[in-house]
Amino acid sequence: MRTLIALLRAVNVGGTGKLPMADLRAMAEAAGFTDVRTYIQSGNLVFSSSEEMSVVRAALEQRLAAYAGKPVGILLRTADELQDVLEANPFxxxxxxxxxxxxxxxxxxxxxxxxxxxxxxxxxxxxxxxxxxxxxxxxxxxxxxxxxxxxxxxxxxxxxxxxxxxxxxxxx
Structure with a gap:
Protein backbone atom coordinates (compact mmCIF):
# COMPACT_ATOMS: atom_id res chain seq x y z
CA MET A 1 0.00 0.00 0.00
CA ARG A 2 1.39 3.40 -0.93
CA THR A 3 0.19 6.93 -0.51
CA LEU A 4 -0.77 8.77 -3.68
CA ILE A 5 -1.83 12.30 -4.44
CA ALA A 6 -4.25 13.12 -7.25
CA LEU A 7 -4.32 16.70 -8.47
CA LEU A 8 -7.46 17.36 -10.45
CA ARG A 9 -7.47 19.92 -13.20
CA ALA A 10 -10.10 22.67 -13.50
CA VAL A 11 -12.04 21.85 -10.36
CA ASN A 12 -13.89 24.81 -8.81
CA VAL A 13 -11.98 27.27 -10.93
CA GLY A 14 -13.86 30.34 -12.13
CA GLY A 15 -17.23 28.89 -11.22
CA THR A 16 -16.88 25.86 -13.49
CA GLY A 17 -16.11 22.28 -12.65
CA LYS A 18 -17.94 22.26 -9.33
CA LEU A 19 -17.12 19.11 -7.42
CA PRO A 20 -17.82 18.93 -3.70
CA MET A 21 -14.87 17.35 -1.95
CA ALA A 22 -17.24 14.96 -0.12
CA ASP A 23 -18.25 13.60 -3.54
CA LEU A 24 -14.60 13.26 -4.57
CA ARG A 25 -13.83 11.34 -1.37
CA ALA A 26 -16.84 9.09 -1.98
CA MET A 27 -15.66 8.35 -5.53
CA ALA A 28 -12.19 7.45 -4.29
CA GLU A 29 -13.60 5.17 -1.60
CA ALA A 30 -15.93 3.53 -4.14
CA ALA A 31 -12.83 2.83 -6.28
CA GLY A 32 -11.40 0.88 -3.33
CA PHE A 33 -8.89 3.46 -2.14
CA THR A 34 -8.28 3.87 1.58
CA ASP A 35 -7.19 6.66 3.94
CA VAL A 36 -8.98 9.10 1.61
CA ARG A 37 -8.59 12.80 2.39
CA THR A 38 -9.02 16.03 0.45
CA TYR A 39 -7.45 19.43 0.87
CA ILE A 40 -9.25 22.69 0.00
CA GLN A 41 -11.87 22.97 -2.71
CA SER A 42 -9.61 22.68 -5.75
CA GLY A 43 -9.35 18.95 -6.27
CA ASN A 44 -6.50 17.72 -4.10
CA LEU A 45 -6.93 14.09 -3.10
CA VAL A 46 -4.63 12.07 -0.83
CA PHE A 47 -5.26 8.33 -0.50
CA SER A 48 -3.69 4.90 -0.29
CA SER A 49 -3.74 2.19 -2.93
CA SER A 50 -1.76 -0.90 -3.88
CA GLU A 51 -2.90 -0.64 -7.51
CA GLU A 52 -0.64 0.42 -10.37
CA MET A 53 -0.76 4.12 -11.26
CA SER A 54 -2.49 3.39 -14.58
CA VAL A 55 -5.25 1.46 -12.77
CA VAL A 56 -5.66 4.24 -10.19
CA ARG A 57 -5.84 6.89 -12.90
CA ALA A 58 -8.38 4.91 -14.95
CA ALA A 59 -10.59 4.30 -11.91
CA LEU A 60 -10.61 7.99 -10.98
CA GLU A 61 -11.03 9.22 -14.55
CA GLN A 62 -14.00 6.90 -15.12
CA ARG A 63 -15.81 8.04 -11.98
CA LEU A 64 -15.05 11.71 -12.54
CA ALA A 65 -16.18 11.61 -16.18
CA ALA A 66 -19.44 9.96 -15.14
CA TYR A 67 -19.95 12.63 -12.49
CA ALA A 68 -18.96 15.65 -14.60
CA GLY A 69 -20.24 14.46 -17.96
CA LYS A 70 -16.82 15.15 -19.48
CA PRO A 71 -13.20 14.11 -18.90
CA VAL A 72 -11.47 15.60 -15.86
CA GLY A 73 -7.69 15.83 -16.00
CA ILE A 74 -5.80 14.03 -13.23
CA LEU A 75 -2.12 14.34 -12.37
CA LEU A 76 -0.85 11.60 -10.05
CA ARG A 77 2.20 11.63 -7.81
CA THR A 78 3.42 9.33 -5.07
CA ALA A 79 4.03 10.88 -1.67
CA ASP A 80 7.79 10.59 -2.29
CA GLU A 81 7.52 12.30 -5.68
CA LEU A 82 5.57 15.17 -4.16
CA GLN A 83 8.16 15.48 -1.38
CA ASP A 84 10.86 15.64 -4.08
CA VAL A 85 8.95 18.45 -5.83
CA LEU A 86 8.77 20.42 -2.60
CA GLU A 87 12.49 19.96 -1.96
CA ALA A 88 13.36 20.90 -5.56
CA ASN A 89 11.69 24.32 -5.30
CA PRO A 90 14.24 26.59 -7.01
CA PHE A 91 12.73 29.69 -5.39
Whole structure:
Protein backbone atom coordinates (compact mmCIF):
# COMPACT_ATOMS: atom_id res chain seq x y z
CA MET A 1 0.00 0.00 0.00
CA ARG A 2 1.39 3.40 -0.93
CA THR A 3 0.19 6.93 -0.51
CA LEU A 4 -0.77 8.77 -3.68
CA ILE A 5 -1.83 12.30 -4.44
CA ALA A 6 -4.25 13.12 -7.25
CA LEU A 7 -4.32 16.70 -8.47
CA LEU A 8 -7.46 17.36 -10.45
CA ARG A 9 -7.47 19.92 -13.20
CA ALA A 10 -10.10 22.67 -13.50
CA VAL A 11 -12.04 21.85 -10.36
CA ASN A 12 -13.89 24.81 -8.81
CA VAL A 13 -11.98 27.27 -10.93
CA GLY A 14 -13.86 30.34 -12.13
CA GLY A 15 -17.23 28.89 -11.22
CA THR A 16 -16.88 25.86 -13.49
CA GLY A 17 -16.11 22.28 -12.65
CA LYS A 18 -17.94 22.26 -9.33
CA LEU A 19 -17.12 19.11 -7.42
CA PRO A 20 -17.82 18.93 -3.70
CA MET A 21 -14.87 17.35 -1.95
CA ALA A 22 -17.24 14.96 -0.12
CA ASP A 23 -18.25 13.60 -3.54
CA LEU A 24 -14.60 13.26 -4.57
CA ARG A 25 -13.83 11.34 -1.37
CA ALA A 26 -16.84 9.09 -1.98
CA MET A 27 -15.66 8.35 -5.53
CA ALA A 28 -12.19 7.45 -4.29
CA GLU A 29 -13.60 5.17 -1.60
CA ALA A 30 -15.93 3.53 -4.14
CA ALA A 31 -12.83 2.83 -6.28
CA GLY A 32 -11.40 0.88 -3.33
CA PHE A 33 -8.89 3.46 -2.14
CA THR A 34 -8.28 3.87 1.58
CA ASP A 35 -7.19 6.66 3.94
CA VAL A 36 -8.98 9.10 1.61
CA ARG A 37 -8.59 12.80 2.39
CA THR A 38 -9.02 16.03 0.45
CA TYR A 39 -7.45 19.43 0.87
CA ILE A 40 -9.25 22.69 0.00
CA GLN A 41 -11.87 22.97 -2.71
CA SER A 42 -9.61 22.68 -5.75
CA GLY A 43 -9.35 18.95 -6.27
CA ASN A 44 -6.50 17.72 -4.10
CA LEU A 45 -6.93 14.09 -3.10
CA VAL A 46 -4.63 12.07 -0.83
CA PHE A 47 -5.26 8.33 -0.50
CA SER A 48 -3.69 4.90 -0.29
CA SER A 49 -3.74 2.19 -2.93
CA SER A 50 -1.76 -0.90 -3.88
CA GLU A 51 -2.90 -0.64 -7.51
CA GLU A 52 -0.64 0.42 -10.37
CA MET A 53 -0.76 4.12 -11.26
CA SER A 54 -2.49 3.39 -14.58
CA VAL A 55 -5.25 1.46 -12.77
CA VAL A 56 -5.66 4.24 -10.19
CA ARG A 57 -5.84 6.89 -12.90
CA ALA A 58 -8.38 4.91 -14.95
CA ALA A 59 -10.59 4.30 -11.91
CA LEU A 60 -10.61 7.99 -10.98
CA GLU A 61 -11.03 9.22 -14.55
CA GLN A 62 -14.00 6.90 -15.12
CA ARG A 63 -15.81 8.04 -11.98
CA LEU A 64 -15.05 11.71 -12.54
CA ALA A 65 -16.18 11.61 -16.18
CA ALA A 66 -19.44 9.96 -15.14
CA TYR A 67 -19.95 12.63 -12.49
CA ALA A 68 -18.96 15.65 -14.60
CA GLY A 69 -20.24 14.46 -17.96
CA LYS A 70 -16.82 15.15 -19.48
CA PRO A 71 -13.20 14.11 -18.90
CA VAL A 72 -11.47 15.60 -15.86
CA GLY A 73 -7.69 15.83 -16.00
CA ILE A 74 -5.80 14.03 -13.23
CA LEU A 75 -2.12 14.34 -12.37
CA LEU A 76 -0.85 11.60 -10.05
CA ARG A 77 2.20 11.63 -7.81
CA THR A 78 3.42 9.33 -5.07
CA ALA A 79 4.03 10.88 -1.67
CA ASP A 80 7.79 10.59 -2.29
CA GLU A 81 7.52 12.30 -5.68
CA LEU A 82 5.57 15.17 -4.16
CA GLN A 83 8.16 15.48 -1.38
CA ASP A 84 10.86 15.64 -4.08
CA VAL A 85 8.95 18.45 -5.83
CA LEU A 86 8.77 20.42 -2.60
CA GLU A 87 12.49 19.96 -1.96
CA ALA A 88 13.36 20.90 -5.56
CA ASN A 89 11.69 24.32 -5.30
CA PRO A 90 14.24 26.59 -7.01
CA PHE A 91 12.73 29.69 -5.39
CA UNK A 92 12.95 28.92 -1.66
CA UNK A 93 13.36 32.59 -0.68
CA UNK A 94 10.19 33.66 -2.51
CA UNK A 95 6.84 33.99 -0.78
CA UNK A 96 5.38 30.45 -1.05
CA UNK A 97 1.98 31.68 -2.24
CA UNK A 98 3.74 33.29 -5.21
CA UNK A 99 5.55 30.15 -6.35
CA UNK A 100 3.47 27.89 -8.56
CA UNK A 101 4.24 24.35 -9.61
CA UNK A 102 2.74 23.37 -12.95
CA UNK A 103 2.37 19.59 -12.73
CA UNK A 104 2.59 17.67 -16.01
CA UNK A 105 2.33 14.02 -17.06
CA UNK A 106 5.72 14.09 -18.80
CA UNK A 107 8.95 16.08 -18.59
CA UNK A 108 8.54 19.60 -19.96
CA UNK A 109 10.28 20.24 -23.28
CA UNK A 110 13.81 21.58 -22.84
CA UNK A 111 12.86 24.78 -24.71
CA UNK A 112 9.90 25.59 -22.43
CA UNK A 113 11.51 28.63 -20.83
CA UNK A 114 12.71 30.04 -24.16
CA UNK A 115 9.24 29.81 -25.73
CA UNK A 116 7.19 31.59 -23.07
CA UNK A 117 5.21 34.66 -24.02
CA UNK A 118 3.75 37.42 -21.90
CA UNK A 119 6.63 37.21 -19.45
CA UNK A 120 7.10 40.20 -17.19
CA UNK A 121 8.88 39.65 -13.88
CA UNK A 122 8.19 35.92 -13.59
CA UNK A 123 11.03 33.45 -13.14
CA UNK A 124 10.80 29.87 -14.42
CA UNK A 125 12.69 26.65 -13.82
CA UNK A 126 12.12 23.16 -15.15
CA UNK A 127 11.58 20.17 -12.89
CA UNK A 128 11.25 16.45 -13.58
CA UNK A 129 7.57 16.60 -14.65
CA UNK A 130 6.93 20.13 -13.48
CA UNK A 131 7.57 23.75 -14.29
CA UNK A 132 8.27 25.97 -11.29
CA UNK A 133 7.14 29.57 -11.73
CA UNK A 134 7.80 32.45 -9.36
CA UNK A 135 5.12 35.11 -9.76
CA UNK A 136 6.46 38.15 -7.83
CA UNK A 137 3.30 40.13 -8.68
CA UNK A 138 0.98 37.20 -7.96
CA UNK A 139 -0.50 34.42 -10.08
CA UNK A 140 -3.72 36.30 -10.76
CA UNK A 141 -1.95 39.11 -12.60
CA UNK A 142 0.30 37.17 -14.91
CA UNK A 143 0.02 37.16 -18.69
CA UNK A 144 2.55 34.33 -18.93
CA UNK A 145 1.88 31.62 -21.53
CA UNK A 146 3.85 28.44 -22.11
CA UNK A 147 3.38 27.52 -25.79
CA UNK A 148 6.00 24.74 -25.64
CA UNK A 149 3.52 22.75 -23.55
CA UNK A 150 0.62 23.03 -25.98
CA UNK A 151 1.21 19.58 -27.45
CA UNK A 152 1.34 17.92 -24.06
CA UNK A 153 -1.53 16.75 -21.91
CA UNK A 154 -2.79 19.64 -19.89
CA UNK A 155 -1.31 20.24 -16.48
CA UNK A 156 -2.49 21.81 -13.27
CA UNK A 157 -0.85 24.33 -10.98
CA UNK A 158 -0.58 24.38 -7.19
CA UNK A 159 1.33 26.89 -5.11
CA UNK A 160 4.11 25.76 -2.80
CA UNK A 161 1.91 26.23 0.28
CA UNK A 162 -0.53 23.67 -1.14
CA UNK A 163 2.27 21.29 -2.13
CA UNK A 164 3.68 21.50 1.41
CA UNK A 165 0.27 20.81 2.94
CA UNK A 166 -0.28 17.81 0.66
CA UNK A 167 3.15 16.44 1.58
CA UNK A 168 2.20 16.81 5.25
CA UNK A 169 -1.19 15.10 4.73
CA UNK A 170 0.48 12.27 2.83
CA UNK A 171 2.89 11.70 5.73
CA UNK A 172 0.10 11.45 8.32
Missing amino acids: PQAEPSKVGVLFLDAPPPSDTIETVSGKDCEELALGQREVFIHYPSGMGRTKLRLPALSGMSEGTTRNINTVAKLVKLAAE
